Each structure stands twice: as C-alpha cells, then as structure tokens.
Amino acid sequence: MTNRYEEASEAAKKLLCDFDEIDLAEEAAAANAALDAAYRERAHLVAHLASLYPSHIGHTDPNAPDWAVVIVETPAGQMSWHIAERDMDLFGHVMPTNRTCRGWDGHTTDEKYQRLEALIPDEGTALTRAERAEAAIARVRAIHTPVDTMAGRVCEGCMNCDPYEALPWPCRTIEALNSPEETPL
Incomplete structure (x- = not known):
C-alpha cells in the first residue's frame, strides 16, 4: 500500500504539504479557541469566588508578568489563580493589589484545591x-x-x-x- 505522497508530482507534493500545514494551523487555532473558552469559564468561577471572600488582583508574578494574579483569602486558606488580560473585565469588583495586601503564601496547586474542597459543606x-x-x-x-x-x-x-x-x-x-x-x- 502506498501513501498519497509516493505517486504525486513535486508540485502536488508541495500543495499536499501546504494543505497539511493549513490543516495543522486550523487545528491549532481551534485548540487555542477551546483553551481560551476554558480559561474564560474558569475566570467566571474565580471572579465569583473573589466576590465571596476578601480578595485582591495584580500583576505580581515575576515569572508570568503578562498574567494578573487574583488572591482569595478564605477560611480554609489562601488560594490564587493567574488571570488572562482578556478576562480582567470580570474582576472589576476585586481590589487592586497594593503594598498592604498579603502576598502569596506559597501554596501549591494541590493545596489550593484541597482548600477549595474544604469550603464545600458536608451533605445537608x-x-x-x-x-x-x-x-x-x-x-x-x-x-x-x-x-x-x-x-x-x-x-x-x-x-x-x-x-x-x-x-x-x-x-x-x-x-x-x-x-x-x-x-x-
């Protein structure tokens, strides 16, 4: 069995490669759009959580200067998320980070989600x-x-x-x- 490239002329091979690149570009664009939609959905939930507890937001992570960081102080402990610039419109209610705000407490992602789970009330x-x-x-x-x-x-x-x-x-x-x-x- 031969593949589609073996019997094609050089011009046809170039066209097939161009189409493959176009397909990959379209797939990458679709994947990026899906990822952006997932981040937007998460940002809505984080914005709601930030409305329930004392919170602040600012560009405080030197390793990700293009992303704002929202820090939420809950009874279960501090939680933080990086927020894309395109989602900042959801955080107008959150106080900007200033020098009196408590910085990141060093929690890991696993610790953050353990703390979030601790906020979920028991059944009933x-x-x-x-x-x-x-x-x-x-x-x-x-x-x-x-x-x-x-x-x-x-x-x-x-x-x-x-x-x-x-x-x-x-x-x-x-x-x-x-x-x-x-x-x-």
Whole structure:
C-alpha cells in the first residue's frame, strides 16, 4: 500500500504539504479557541469566588508578568489563580493589589484545591445553614415589630420601655432586612 505522497508530482507534493500545514494551523487555532473558552469559564468561577471572600488582583508574578494574579483569602486558606488580560473585565469588583495586601503564601496547586474542597459543606450542611439563617431572621423580625403609641408608630424592639426614645417604624434593622442593598449605619 502506498501513501498519497509516493505517486504525486513535486508540485502536488508541495500543495499536499501546504494543505497539511493549513490543516495543522486550523487545528491549532481551534485548540487555542477551546483553551481560551476554558480559561474564560474558569475566570467566571474565580471572579465569583473573589466576590465571596476578601480578595485582591495584580500583576505580581515575576515569572508570568503578562498574567494578573487574583488572591482569595478564605477560611480554609489562601488560594490564587493567574488571570488572562482578556478576562480582567470580570474582576472589576476585586481590589487592586497594593503594598498592604498579603502576598502569596506559597501554596501549591494541590493545596489550593484541597482548600477549595474544604469550603464545600458536608451533605445537608448548606440547607441546615440556610434554615438557621432564615430562623435567625424570623427571630429578629419577631422582636422588631411595629407598635402604635402616643408618640406615633415605633419599633417595639427598639423602644427600651420608653416610646418617646424609640425609633420610628420601620427601624433600621427592618430596613436592612428588607433592603436588597446594604443600609448605611
């Protein structure tokens, strides 16, 4: 059995080589696009993680100066990822690294993912935690209820037995619970 090059003329061989190079270039471009998409997907997840914990981002790795490094400080320990310049738009909410930021703690990739795994709640824990949070909110709402007094409608939980010193209803606690955004103190 012969291969396609053995019976081809020199011009045909050159064309076949050119097509092979084009095929390889197209395959390389497709592989690079898939890799870029995977990095973008990972960057979305890292950006979310950075929104949950204290984090900072900057070009701090002298071995990879074209890549920013996001450092996330979690209860399980520090984690960091290199972020491509094209993905920086996802990290506008992350504080830029400055001289007061804690630098890389020397963790390895394996240690980083062990720490990430340690943040995953045990089976049923997340639901229990959510239920506990809802119960706490219900207890706060039960204390901070409106009551009509001679001084007007005030918060019973903030009254301290003197309706003239009570906060008007709704009090700041109830406003904070009802607001989707932070209520200033």
